[in-house]
Amino acid sequence: MSQEPLTGTLALTVGYDGAAFAGFARQPGQLTVQGALEDAASTAMRRPVEITGAGRTDAGVHALGQVVSFDLEPAEEPDPHALLRSINGLAGPHIVVAEVRRAPHGFSARFDAVAREYRYRIVPGPVPPVFLSRYSWWIKRSLDLAAMRRAAQTLVGEHDFKSFCVAESAEGKRTMRHIELLEITTERELGEHALSVRIVGNAFLHSMVRVIVGTLVEVGAGRRPDSWVEQVLDARDRSLAGPTAPPEGLTLWHVSYPEEIWL
Amino acid sequence: MSQEPLTGTLALTVGYDGAAFAGFARQPGQLTVQGALEDAASTAMRRPVEITGAGRTDAGVHALGQVVSFDLEPAEEPDPHALLRSINGLAGPHIVVAEVRRAPHGFSARFDAVAREYRYRIVPGPVPPVFLSRYSWWIKRSLDLAAMRRAAQTLVGEHDFKSFCVAESAEGKRTMRHIELLEITTERELGEHALSVRIVGNAFLHSMVRVIVGTLVEVGAGRRPDSWVEQVLDARDRSLAGPTAPPEGLTLWHVSYPEEIWL
Numbered sequence: 001m002s003q004e005p006l007t008g009t010l011a012l013t014v015g016y017d018g019a020a021f022a023g024f025a026r027q028p029g030q031l032t033v034q035g036a037l038e039d040a041a042s043t044a045m046r047r048p049v050e051i052t053g054a055g056r057t058d059a060g061v062h063a064l065g066q067v068v069s070f071d072l073e074p075a076e077e078p079d080p081h082a083l084l085r086s087i088n089g090l091a092g093p094h095i096v097v098a099e100v101r102r103a104p105h106g107f108s109a110r111f112d113a114v115a116r117e118y119r120y121r122i123v124p125g126p127v128p129p130v131f132l133s134r135y136s137w138w139i140k141r142s143l144d145l146a147a148m149r150r151a152a153q154t155l156v157g158e159h160d161f162k163s164f165c166v167a168e169s170a171e172g173k174r175t176m177r178h179i180e181l182l183e184i185t186t187e188r189e190l191g192e193h194a195l196s197v198r199i200v201g202n203a204f205l206h207s208m209v210r211v212i213v214g215t216l217v218e219v220g221a222g223r224r225p226d227s228w229v230e231q232v233l234d235a236r237d238r239s240l241a242g243p244t245a246p247p248e249g250l251t252l253w254h255v256s257y258p259e260e261i262w263l
Numbered sequence: 264m265s266q267e268p269l270t271g272t273l274a275l276t277v278g279y280d281g282a283a284f285a286g287f288a289r290q291p292g293q294l295t296v297q298g299a300l301e302d303a304a305s306t307a308m309r310r311p312v313e314i315t316g317a318g319r320t321d322a323g324v325h326a327l328g329q330v331v332s333f334d335l336e337p338a339e340e341p342d343p344h345a346l347l348r349s350i351n352g353l354a355g356p357h358i359v360v361a362e363v364r365r366a367p368h369g370f371s372a373r374f375d376a377v378a379r380e381y382r383y384r385i386v387p388g389p390v391p392p393v394f395l396s397r398y399s400w401w402i403k404r405s406l407d408l409a410a411m412r413r414a415a416q417t418l419v420g421e422h423d424f425k426s427f428c429v430a431e432s433a434e435g436k437r438t439m440r441h442i443e444l445l446e447i448t449t450e451r452e453l454g455e456h457a458l459s460v461r462i463v464g465n466a467f468l469h470s471m472v473r474v475i476v477g478t479l480v481e482v483g484a485g486r487r488p489d490s491w492v493e494q495v496l497d498a499r500d501r502s503l504a505g506p507t508a509p510p511e512g513l514t515l516w517h518v519s520y521p522e523e524i525w526l
Contacts, residue, residue, distance in 0.1 A: 064453075064455075084389070096391050126347070130279060131325070190453065191328075191516065251454070
């Protein structure tokens with residue numbers, strides 16, 4: 001009896017400091033998350049590795065729980081802990097593999113994801129943050145949290161988010177998305193006070209979270225009433241929404257998969 | 264009736280990212296916290312300003328609630344909010360004035376302080392931190408929290424901490440100090456898991472918090488029993504304590520003054 005050759009997919013949970021990278025997607029001559037991970041994984045696996053990421057984060061955007069996957073070759077059976085240590089030793093100080101899991105052949109970190117959670121950190125008020133300066137958007141005024149929360153509820157559910165993405169990226173594409181949760185909480189991080197905008201959805205359009213945050217801040221700052229956000233949503237026109245919030249406040253926090261997928 | 268000339272002292276609550284500075288104390292040709300604050304305050308006040316700090320933090324040590332003070336000259340009456348904005352605009356991105364308060368003539372941020380709180384952040388385990396890498400000590404193994412907490416209790420109260428400071432700094436000096444509180448908690452900061460060692464005391468010897476943390480980690484890592492810390496304390500000999508924990512994990516968190524001192 002011959003043993004079936006062992007193949008499958010490895011899924012790596014990855015964190016990175018977005019300030020160090022020219023975005024997720026590999027680009028020639030640039031330090032990218034995909035490039036750094038593929039180079040480290042290729043060295044560790046002693047053969048070329050191509051990875052797929054759950055979310056193609058823009059330059060400057062951070063990740064705590066990005067998930068990337070790559071296919072194993074027949075009979076490859078790396079020890080997960082050894083691979084984690086090896087890639088962490090190779091990928092440089094701004095990128096960390098927190099977990100290595102095994103999934104069946106054909107698994108894709110991108111297409112098998114059932115939900116993605118992003119968090120956007122804002123520091124409002126006259127005093128700029130010290131420790132959070134790399135990880136937040138400082139807004140020099142106070143924000144009306146209640147108005148922002150009312151406006152946010154308009155966006156929860158299944159909607160056409162064409163107003164809330166990079167206009168060119170939406171041309172001829174389906175722009176319906178489902179937001180499961182959009183909540184705004186106050187937090188203390190590294191001793192500094194911040195607002196955290198937490199968004200969970202099935203998938204996101206290009207810059208969608210940052211346009212949503214930029215739009216909610218228009219309401220929080222009192223420049224627009226909270227009812228304005230529904231008009232923006234209905235118009236399906238990017239030019240009516242608020243500005244795109246800067247990348248340093250955004251973190252891809254978590255990506256969810258069907259629990260039974262892990263081997 | 265002539266009005267009494269208005270004099271007094273300004274107390275500034277200051278945060279800074281220790282990685283950017285060669286320590287608190289002014290040194291020629293080096294970027295220091297004292298230098299940056301004195302230069303900014305001198306520009307804002309249009310005359311030379313010399314400041315006194317509550318704690319002379321070492322190179323790499325952070326502060327959230329450092330307090331510095333400087334005397335006002337007769338008839339000087341700066342608007343606290345304008346001064347805060349002005350110094351924050353001048354002092355560079357790694358140092359922030361969070362609050363400006365007025366105290367009576369003769370007040371000293373150093374000598375009137377009644378308690379100082381430091382926090383030391385440790386990330387234990389095989390996965391290095393991403394966002395906390397600048398603000399913590401990564402220890403590649405797990406730590407026995409219960410043993411560290413037992414050992415920590417030995418140090419609470421009034422003791423001679425000669426074993427827990429830079430040996431040369433203790434020569435011929437009084438090394439009795441009072442630790443009011445020493446607690447170790449688990450926290451999640453920027454999404455990453457950390458231990459926080461929180462120490463409150465009346466005053467601290469040079470590197471005292473870092474030697475205490477380095478000693479507690481010897482216990483947590485299982486290299487020493489928790490009873491060893493009492494022997495180290497009794498010996499009054501720096502060479503018997505653990506190593507000095509690295510500066511990036513340490514933050515001067517808060518400095519307390521008698522509440523009635525503020526004008």
